Amino acid sequence: MAKPVSIEVWNPSGKYRVISTKPMPGTRWIRLLTDQDCRVEICTLKNTILSVEDILALIGDRCDGVIGQLTEDWGEVLFSALSRAGGRAFSNMAVGYNNVDVEAANKYGVAVGNTPGVLTETTAELAASLSLAAARRIVEADEFMRAGLYDGWLPNLFVGNLLKGQTVGVIGAGRIGSAYARMMVEGFKMNLIYYDLYQATRLEKFVTAYGQFLKANGEQPVTWKRASSMDEVLQEADVISLHPILDKTTYHLINKERLSNMKKEAILINCSRGPVVDEVALVEHLKVNPMFRVGLDVFEDEPHMKPGLADMKNAVVVPHIASASKWTREGMATLAALNVLGKIKGYPVWSNPNNVEPFLNENSPPPAASPSIVNAKAIGLTASKL
Ligand SMILES: NC(=O)C1=CN([C@@H]2O[C@H](COP(=O)(O)OP(=O)(O)OC[C@H]3O[C@@H](n4cnc5c(N)ncnc54)[C@H](O)[C@@H]3O)[C@@H](O)[C@H]2O)C=CC1
Numbered sequence: 001m002a003k004p005v006s007i008e009v010w011n012p013s014g015k016y017r018v019i020s021t022k023p024m025p026g027t028r029w030i031r032l033l034t035d036q037d038c039r040v041e042i043c044t045l046k047n048t049i050l051s052v053e054d055i056l057a058l059i060g061d062r063c064d065g066v067i068g069q070l071t072e073d074w075g076e077v078l079f080s081a082l083s084r085a086g087g088r089a090f091s092n093m094a095v096g097y098n099n100v101d102v103e104a105a106n107k108y109g110v111a112v113g114n115t116p117g118v119l120t121e122t123t124a125e126l127a128a129s130l131s132l133a134a135a136r137r138i139v140e141a142d143e144f145m146r147a148g149l150y151d152g153w154l155p156n157l158f159v160g161n162l163l164k165g166q167t168v169g170v171i172g173a174g175r176i177g178s179a180y181a182r183m184m185v186e187g188f189k190m191n192l193i194y195y196d197l198y199q200a201t202r203l204e205k206f207v208t209a210y211g212q213f214l215k216a217n218g219e220q221p222v223t224w225k226r227a228s229s230m231d232e233v234l235q236e237a238d239v240i241s242l243h244p245i246l247d248k249t250t251y252h253l254i255n256k257e258r259l260s261n262m263k264k265e266a267i268l269i270n271c272s273r274g275p276v277v278d279e280v281a282l283v284e285h286l287k288v289n290p291m292f293r294v295g296l297d298v299f300e301d302e303p304h305m306k307p308g309l310a311d312m313k314n315a316v317v318v319p320h321i322a323s324a325s326k327w328t329r330e331g332m333a334t335l336a337a338l339n340v341l342g343k344i345k346g347y348p349v350w351s352n353p354n355n356v357e358p359f360l361n362e363n364s365p366p367p368a369a370s371p372s373i374v375n376a377k378a379i380g381l382t383a384s385k386l
């Protein structure tokens, strides 16, 4: 078993042993735990992705709770080890929890926390940034400048796509998808088409009201449409952004056939999870359709890219940084710590995980509740009455 070589300890005499598998931004999350009698151990191993063996060694013989990362494989082995060590609390420092086997956690009565809400706008802003970068060929143009190739303005230099009046397509109009849609509709006066299993009523109302505002001011109103199939979105939209969760229903949602249904000059953005897109098919599509552009924050085999992707000029690629604003990352750490603390202290679960603001206010103590536990019902946790 690999031995963790490097641990930072806070409040060594604390009663509850809480492990964070990575250093996380800010110090509030540490303070919130140590103030409540937790001994906090932060793994400072240099390897970016911890193996199951690394984490087993961290858990050891006694552990009350773990804050983990989306890069880790939280399944039967780790949950049984945590349970043997007396722990019943785990939280991902992420909203997505496709790296967690929730059934296995249920089996051992371990609560699984996640961090919704605090990263909605930050992630949507990165999706909007990638949309613009792809539409206006910003990365290609930047490389051109740095290479000293610019020798004067030309009518045909780096001509891209105008967004105004075009159609933005959103697949998965939940928290992040809806925030992105609003940015693109309001910011660039794009029309919206979306596909989700559920109706996005608030989003529809927003676009309707904004359309009325534009009309009243003598401008072309924006419109919205809820598509009855994903293919309708792919065929009609000029910019398509993917925001569903990753599960069996969304694995390779975008494949060779679906790519071929999209417009030849469309832009595809993925800030959800890599396996939502068949990346091999995407590379082939980019090769034969030079006007098709893509903006990717996530990859099928992270941290690797499929062969050929790095050579594609029509791809903008960034290393899974969509939630990487200081406020959001500190907030994610706080929510993850409070999920673990809440379970350890026997607090109820916050009744509305979409409203996590009360936990993020630095000037007042957080509510005595776990902000978001995804398997609360399955393991019989009660909901907060607050
Ligand atoms: N790149 C990054 O750094 C980040 C990525 N994410 C990813 O974004 C995902 C979404 O996050 P939220 O918006 O907060 O979650 P959410 O639960 O509010 O939204 C997900 C939406 O996807 C829809 N959906 C589920 N299955 C679908 C299907 N088969 N077809 C169409 N729609 C489907 C759901 O109905 C829901 O409206 C996370 O699960 C995570 O994987 C989240 C934050 C940052």
Ligand SMILES: O=C(O)C(=O)CO
Residues within 6 Å of the ligand: 070, 093, 094, 095, 096, 097, 119, 322, 323
């Ligand atoms: O929260 C998530 O799901 C991420 O991907 C990282 O912010």
